[in-house]
Amino acid sequence: MNNADSPNEPRPARKVTAAMVATHAGVSTATVSLVANGKSAGRVSKRNEERVREAIRELGYYVDSIGSSLARGVSSLVILVAPDISNPFFAKLIAGVRGVLGEDYQLLLSVTDAGLSPSATEIRRLLGLRPAGLLVHAPTPLFLSELSSPLPLIALDAPDAPENIPSVNFDVLQGAHDVAAHLAAQGHRKVGYLDATTGTATLRMRREAFLSAAAQLGMQVPAVAVSSSTIEMGDAAATFATHWDVWKESGITALACATDTHAYGVLQAASTTGVRVPQDLAVTGFDDLPFSTASHPSLTSVRLDAHSVGVQAAQALRQLIDGTPLKESKLQLSSQLMVRASSGGTQ
Amino acid sequence: MNNADSPNEPRPARKVTAAMVATHAGVSTATVSLVANGKSAGRVSKRNEERVREAIRELGYYVDSIGSSLARGVSSLVILVAPDISNPFFAKLIAGVRGVLGEDYQLLLSVTDAGLSPSATEIRRLLGLRPAGLLVHAPTPLFLSELSSPLPLIALDAPDAPENIPSVNFDVLQGAHDVAAHLAAQGHRKVGYLDATTGTATLRMRREAFLSAAAQLGMQVPAVAVSSSTIEMGDAAATFATHWDVWKESGITALACATDTHAYGVLQAASTTGVRVPQDLAVTGFDDLPFSTASHPSLTSVRLDAHSVGVQAAQALRQLIDGTPLKESKLQLSSQLMVRASSGGTQ
DNA sequence: CTGTTAGCGCATTCAG
DNA sequence: CTGAATGCGCTAACAG
Numbered sequence: 001m002n003n004a005d006s007p008n009e010p011r012p013a014r015k016v017t018a019a020m021v022a023t024h025a026g027v028s029t030a031t032v033s034l035v036a037n038g039k040s041a042g043r044v045s046k047r048n049e050e051r052v053r054e055a056i057r058e059l060g061y062y063v064d065s066i067g068s069s070l071a072r073g074v075s076s077l078v079i080l081v082a083p084d085i086s087n088p089f090f091a092k093l094i095a096g097v098r099g100v101l102g103e104d105y106q107l108l109l110s111v112t113d114a115g116l117s118p119s120a121t122e123i124r125r126l127l128g129l130r131p132a133g134l135l136v137h138a139p140t141p142l143f144l145s146e147l148s149s150p151l152p153l154i155a156l157d158a159p160d161a162p163e164n165i166p167s168v169n170f171d172v173l174q175g176a177h178d179v180a181a182h183l184a185a186q187g188h189r190k191v192g193y194l195d196a197t198t199g200t201a202t203l204r205m206r207r208e209a210f211l212s213a214a215a216q217l218g219m220q221v222p223a224v225a226v227s228s229s230t231i232e233m234g235d236a237a238a239t240f241a242t243h244w245d246v247w248k249e250s251g252i253t254a255l256a257c258a259t260d261t262h263a264y265g266v267l268q269a270a271s272t273t274g275v276r277v278p279q280d281l282a283v284t285g286f287d288d289l290p291f292s293t294a295s296h297p298s299l300t301s302v303r304l305d306a307h308s309v310g311v312q313a314a315q316a317l318r319q320l321i322d323g324t325p326l327k328e329s330k331l332q333l334s335s336q337l338m339v340r341a342s343s344g345g346t347q
Numbered sequence: 348m349n350n351a352d353s354p355n356e357p358r359p360a361r362k363v364t365a366a367m368v369a370t371h372a373g374v375s376t377a378t379v380s381l382v383a384n385g386k387s388a389g390r391v392s393k394r395n396e397e398r399v400r401e402a403i404r405e406l407g408y409y410v411d412s413i414g415s416s417l418a419r420g421v422s423s424l425v426i427l428v429a430p431d432i433s434n435p436f437f438a439k440l441i442a443g444v445r446g447v448l449g450e451d452y453q454l455l456l457s458v459t460d461a462g463l464s465p466s467a468t469e470i471r472r473l474l475g476l477r478p479a480g481l482l483v484h485a486p487t488p489l490f491l492s493e494l495s496s497p498l499p500l501i502a503l504d505a506p507d508a509p510e511n512i513p514s515v516n517f518d519v520l521q522g523a524h525d526v527a528a529h530l531a532a533q534g535h536r537k538v539g540y541l542d543a544t545t546g547t548a549t550l551r552m553r554r555e556a557f558l559s560a561a562a563q564l565g566m567q568v569p570a571v572a573v574s575s576s577t578i579e580m581g582d583a584a585a586t587f588a589t590h591w592d593v594w595k596e597s598g599i600t601a602l603a604c605a606t607d608t609h610a611y612g613v614l615q616a617a618s619t620t621g622v623r624v625p626q627d628l629a630v631t632g633f634d635d636l637p638f639s640t641a642s643h644p645s646l647t648s649v650r651l652d653a654h655s656v657g658v659q660a661a662q663a664l665r666q667l668i669d670g671t672p673l674k675e676s677k678l679q680l681s682s683q684l685m686v687r688a689s690s691g692g693t694q
Numbered sequence: 695c696t697g698t699t700a701g702c703g704c705a706t707t708c709a710g
Numbered sequence: 711c712t713g714a715a716t717g718c719g720c721t722a723a724c725a726g
Contacts, residue, residue: 017703028713033705045711065475066422067703069413070718085456086438091431094458106472109432109456111441125453128412233637268641290580294615296643364719375697380721392695414719417702 016061025055032056036063065106075130078105078317082137083112084231088290089306093156096310097135100318105132117143127151133317138200139165152320154313160201166320168313168331172202172286175302175335176209179256179284182300182337184217186344188254188282192225192247194236194266196258203258206286210256222250229262236265241273253281254343260285260292263299267342271296278344288338297341304335363408372402379403383410412453422477425452425664429484430459431578435636436653440503443657444482447665452479464490474498480664485547486512499667501660507548513667515660515678519549519633522649522682523556526631529647529684530601531564533691535629538601539572539594541583541609550605553633557603569597576609583612588620600629601690607632607639610646614689618643625691635685644688651682 018032025032027048034040035052044052055061069075078101082090094107101107110126112118117140118126126134133152136143144165147153155167183191193210196203207226214221225247229239236257247255257263263285270277277283277297285292288303312331319326339345365379372379374395381387382399391399402408416422425448429437441454448454457473459465464487465473473481480499483490491512494500502514530538538561543550554573561568572594576586583604594602604610610632617624624630624644632639635650659678666673686692 015703018705019703022713029704030706030713031711037705039705043711048712062471062475064477064703065472066413066416066477067718068475068705070417070702070720071704071706073718075413079455084438085432085441086435088433091433091458094432095460098458098460103468107458108426109458111438111445111454111456113442113445121450124409125412128409128415130411130413233641237641264638264641271643291611291638291642294580294584294611294642296618362719365721366719376720377697377699377722378695381696384721390695395696411719414702415721417704418719418721420702 015064016059017064018061021052021055021059021061024059025051027052036061069130073130074132076105077129077131078107078133078135078314079110079126079129079131080107080135080137081110081112081118081126081139083117085109085111087287089287089304092306093310093313096307097314098310100311100314104318105321120146123147133321135313135317138202152317154317154320156309156313157200157202159205163329166316166326166329166331168309168316168333170202170304170309170335171332172205172302172335173209175286175304175337176206177213178335178337179286179300179302180210180213180217180219182339182343182345183254183256183282183284184214184219186254186282188219190220190222190225190250190252191254191256192227192250192252193221194239194255194257194262195226195228196262197228197230206258222252225250225252225255228258229265231259231261233261233265233268236262237269238265240266240269244269244273244275254278254283255281256284256286258286260287260289260299260301263301263342264291264295267295267297267299277342282343284343292338292340295342300340300343300345301338302335303338305333308333362411363406364411365408368399368402368406368408371406372398374399383408416477420477421479423452424476424478425454425480425482425661426457426473426476426478427454427482427484428457428459428465428473428486430464432456432458434634436634436651439653440657440660443654444661445657447658447661451665452668467493470494480668482660482664485549499664501664501667503656503660504547504549506552510676513663513673513676513678515656515663515680517549517651517656517682518679519552519649519682520556522633522651522684523553524560525682525684526603526633526647526649527557527560527564527566529686529690529692530603530629530631531561531566533601533629535566535601537567537569537572537597537599538603539574539597539599540568541586541602541604541613542573542575543605543609544575544577553605569599572597572599572602575605576612578606578608580608580612580615583609584616585612587613587616591616591620591622600627601625601631602628603631603633605633607634607636607646607648610648610689611638611642614642614644614646624689629690631690639685639687642689647687647690647692648685649682650685652680655680 018029021032022029040049123146137156155161155165158167159169161167195207229235285299285301288301292299292301365376368379369376387396470493484503502508502512505514506516508514542554576582632646632648635648639646639648
């Protein structure tokens with residue numbers, strides 16, 4: 001009953017299947033599959049290979065990944081799960097990942113609701129796609145347990161990930177310590193900390209590391225001078241505005257912020273309330289976003305190499321997918337303190 | 348030979364199929380499919396439905412979207428193709444899209460290389476996923492022609508999209524006009540323009556609209572004072588630094604920038620070269636990124652409502668997917684000039 | 695209402 | 711080297 005197998009002219013409107021290519025080239029679908037997947041070496045004759053290639057070109061055939069995935073039991077998708085894409089950090093990370101994955105895997109992003117881990121249903125839908133691997137930014141323990149299946153997975157920026165979950169992290173301890181040491185070196189003796197309200201592990205570590213380093217370096221951190229706000233700049237600004245009187249009274253001369261965005265809010269609020277930075281208050285950030293060189297004053301911050309994270313994570317994931325055991329389950333990338341004007345460093 | 352069909356205890360390690368659920372519940376796979384897809388109303392008895400639901404729960408079954416997509420000929424994926432995710436704009440847009448798509452479709456992002464349209468191979472891989480629909484940011488004509496297949500598609504921020512491609516755009520004409528009018532009202536008579544080197548239609552329209560509005564309002568735009576740089580802040584800063592002498596000589600007193608990022612670069616370079624903004628040079632941006640309230644001085648810019656774009660685009664796409672013809676093929680969202688200190692407006 | 699059946703497009707044995 | 715046959719997991723007719 002199949003009256004459509006007369007391959008006279010390539011009909012671009014109709015979906016081209018491997019079977020069509022096969023008849024067009026006068027071979028079987030098996031041969032087409034071999035050629036289309038570059039597995040023809042030593043398994044298909046030169047002549048047939050050439051024929052198939054030509055048919056593919058003429059018909060405009062491309063492998064249907066749905067069919068392919070079903071047959072193989074797994075897709076060639078790598079899914080990056082991240083909450084807050086709008087961070088310039090991610091653009092660089094993605095570039096790094098893409099470079100490593102190349103043509104072999106297809107990278108797609110799954111964005112979760114602001115700052116939240118994906119819901120159970122979302123996770124199932126993700127798994128339903130049968131991805132070759134997952135890259136997950138700052139996964140919650142809940143997310144990881146919900147996942148359950150033995151899927152190649154690398155956690156990013158997840159210093160709290162359990163032992164059995166490979167992860168690529170920044171050395172935030174070092175970064176936070178560097179900030180504290182820098183402030184101490186500038187002569188500060190009482191400092192404050194503006195934390196983020198979202199409780200990801202990396203942010204918790206930043207705070208804890210800073211506080212412990214500060215103590216170690218002989219700096220006081222008055223309890224009233226440790227506060228927090230959401231990652232919205234406006235919120236950070238408001239927090240500064242409402243707390244400044246108390247902070248000032250507590251005698252702090254420097255404020256370390258959990259992220260650059262927080263610091264921007266502080267700089268803005270300081271400017272409008274007439275607080276001079278760094279004379280009245282030194283301010284530091286964390287992340288070293290591009291804007292930090294353009295803010296007024298320019299912001300002292302901790303630079304994290306997003307591109308490297310992407311590269312390392314993608315390489316590790318590929319190993320996992322290939323079944324090669326990872327030599328290092330936990331990778332740690334160094335961070336670098338960028339001293340700028342907001343802390344009274346070099347302009 | 349199948350000795351694995353003894354469903355005594357739920358084995359979480361093994362992939363759960365609809366067939367397993369069926370045997371477990373004592374029904375057929377068809378019934379399972381109906382229930383799992385919420386199409387059981389009036390087609391499955393209460394008793395069987397309950398049984399199936401219980402089996403699904405016990406076994407932890409979820410629909411395999413690969414198999415489902417293959418059977419239906421289309422997946423429930425909506426793919427957003429965008430080049431530059433790191434723009435805070437996208438986070439809001441995505442939130443809007445997600446809200447409209449709800450549980451019915453799964454949104455994934457495909458990030459293309461910085462500022463570039465996806466390659467032909469990438470497009471094929473995208474199509475290979477058989478997405479239910481595509482949302483494409485600033486597609487090039489090449490992209491659209493390469494696509495060819497009659498897939499539900501909405502272009503975003505694509506004022507140049509051909510008639511037959513539905514799109515959701517901002518009224519950049521109005522925005523650019525507002526900028527020009529504002530500068531004219533501030534008394535500027537000679538102004539410059541810093542364009543982006545990436546040639547997307549929206550950027551081209553911003554420039555053209557600004558230049559024509561400026562002319563109409565009696566402002567001169569010396570040819571030497573129209574320049575361009577990449578969207579990297581540092582590049583914009585460098586462009587300012589090398590051009591300022593010439594610009595100054597040309598007599599311009601204001602510089603309109605194609606994007607806020609460009610403007611940040613200009614503000615930074617102006618600050619380091621001792622050019623006072625807005626006294627020596629008024630500066631305006633376009634996009635109104637969050638940082639524009641925190642820059643020094645705060646940046647006059649054109650606000651675009653990203654969330655609305657997301658909502659409108661997703662709604663239109665759903666209509667397309669459902670086969671409902673669109674009433675309006677081209678949607679245009681208004682933009683709003685935010686006057687701030689960089690143009691000598693209110694602080 | 696419910697079960698049976700026939701593909702969806704492809705990769706992979708397994709005989710030739 | 712090559713092709714026919716099988717099944718991946720599911721949905722949509724189609725019979726009961």
